[in-house]
Amino acid sequence: MRDQITTIVANASFDGTNTVDATPDSAIAFGDSSGGNGIAILRANLGLNGGGVTDTGASAVDSSANATTALGQVNASITAVGTQLATWGAGSKRLDVRRDFEAKLSDALITGIGAISDAGLSKESAKLQSLQVKQQLGIQALSLANSSAQSALSLFR
Numbered sequence: 001m002r003d004q005i006t007t008i009v010a011n012a013s014f015d016g017t018n019t020v021d022a023t024p025d026s027a028i029a030f031g032d033s034s035g036g037n038g039i040a041i042l043r044a045n046l047g048l049n050g051g052g053v054t055d056t057g058a059s060a061v062d063s064s065a066n067a068t069t070a071l072g073q074v075n076a077s078i079t080a081v082g083t084q085l086a087t088w089g090a091g092s093k094r095l096d097v098r099r100d101f102e103a104k105l106s107d108a109l110i111t112g113i114g115a116i117s118d119a120g121l122s123k124e125s126a127k128l129q130s131l132q133v134k135q136q137l138g139i140q141a142l143s144l145a146n147s148s149a150q151s152a153l154s155l156f157r
Contacts, residue, residue, distance in 0.1 A: 041091035
């Protein structure tokens, strides 16, 4: 089991970062373009004797006292790992809330831009219809003027 813990911790990398091994010892941060409003999820070393897991892998259980000590280390490790998992779960929830907020903000911006575009298109469409009506009225006026001259000339025949 100890060897499995060591292997799992060593292979728990994503995008070049191992949050379970705490290498390097810094935080994963998410924020705005100015570097503020960040959400930080601290890394933790869950390797053997890395702070979270207190069993070094060399504990002997050859006597009652050693077994009691080893059991205390295992219980402390379970508590520490549980606490770290809760911390990561809370960080994950904060990132989910932030992702949902960003998605809703993006949707609102797209809707706003669409409304502005639609308003501009409606205004231009109204102008086009107005010009078309004016053109039709001008053509009708010219037609009437031309027919009036023809009517006056027909009287002289």
